[in-house]
Amino acid sequence: MHFFAEFGKDFLLTCRDVLPIFLLFGFFQLVVLRQPIVNLRSILVGSVYVIVGLTLFLVGLEKALFPLGKVMASQLADPAFLQGSRAGIDLTDWTNYGWVYLFAALIGFSTTIAEPSLIAVAYKAREVSGGAINTWGLRITVACGVAFGISLGTFRIVSGTPLYLFILGGYIIVVIQTCFAPKTIMALAYDxxxxxxxxxxxxxxxxxxLGLSASVPGRNPAIDGFGLIAFASxxxxxxxxxxxxxxxxxxxxAQKKNKEKRNEI
Known part of the structure; x- marks a missing residue:
């Protein structure tokens, strides 16, 4: 009964959050465009699916994903795990958190590969490029970027390095790359x-x-716990x-090699 009570509460909150979207589309369709809503029954059924799906997803976040992330971070940064067979260890030394960096990279890669938004963009990119952009190539490239970024972000949390140094340095690299990157890939890269x-x-x-910053000595979750999403972006x-x-x-x-071969012939 407790689960159904929580689900009902989350369901009503989701309805409240989604309602402005439906009102916006309805207003433009009926008042601005003055056109009837096509396939109204299918839209209503799909809307129910969306609301129920969002509710289940939010419940799943609260019950599974958030606790799992915190537990894994705290266990990997636990002094008992870090010390192992050694008598003592400096918990402020960033070199002792290798498993944390590896876990962060792997979790960043795996979650990005499963990201529905990225899958949709990758398929559309292949479609509009006529197959020039490979779907899996784009997804793996983006996932590798996220993996490196989140791993570097956990290093920032452990070492206590100011966030702005990484962000500033990263965007300087982006600006320089933008000057030399092909125009066909530029907008897609930013998206x-x-x-x-x-x-x-x-x-x-x-x-x-949040879990890692709460486990590392001298770190404040309110200050150091956030910022990983910026690295992931x-x-x-x-x-x-x-x-x-x-x-x-x-x-x-390849074009240069072909040209040289033709010249030799």
């Missing part, structure tokens, strides 16, 4: 930074940051721009 911070990645990453841009630059270099290199 790739946004689609990674969505329904699957954000809850786990946020829980990881920034480094996919660098990765996709780099992927585009590498592809452009490979094509120009």
């Amino acid at each position: 790739s930074g946004g689609v990674t911070t969505s329904t699957v990645t954000v809850p786990i990453v946020a829980a990881l940051g 920034l480094f996919p841009i660098i990765a996709v721009l780099g992927y585009g630059q590498y592809a452009q270099w490979s094509i120009s290199r």
Whole structure:
């Protein structure tokens, strides 16, 4: 009964949050465009699916993903785990948290691969490019960027390095890459930074940051616990721009070799 009471409460809150979207579409369709709503029955049924799905997702976040991220971070940063067979260990030394960095990279990669927003963008990118952009190539490139970014973000939490140094340095790299990257990949690269911070990645990453900052001595969750999502948004841009630059270099290199062969003949 307690579960159904919580589910009902979350269901009503989801209805309240989604209602402005339906009102907006209805207003423009009926008042501005003055057109009847096509397939009204299907839209209503789909809306119910959306609301129920969002409610179940929010309940799942609260019951599973948030606690799981916090528990894993606190266990990996537990002094008993870090010390192992050693008599003593400096818990403020960032070199002792190798498992944390590895876990952060793997969780960033796996959650990004499963990110519905990225899957949708990857399919659309392949569609409009006529197959020039590979769906899995884009997804893996973005996931590698997120993996590196979140791993670097956990290093920032453990070491206590100011966040602005990483963000400033990262965007300087992005600006420089933008000057040399192919125009066909540029806008997609910037969009790739946004689609990674969505329904699957954000809850786990946020829980990881809060759990880790609460476990490392001298760190404050309110100050150090946040910021991982910024890394998850920034480094996919660098990765996709780099992927585009590498592809452009490979094509120009192949064209140069073909030209040299023709000259030899």
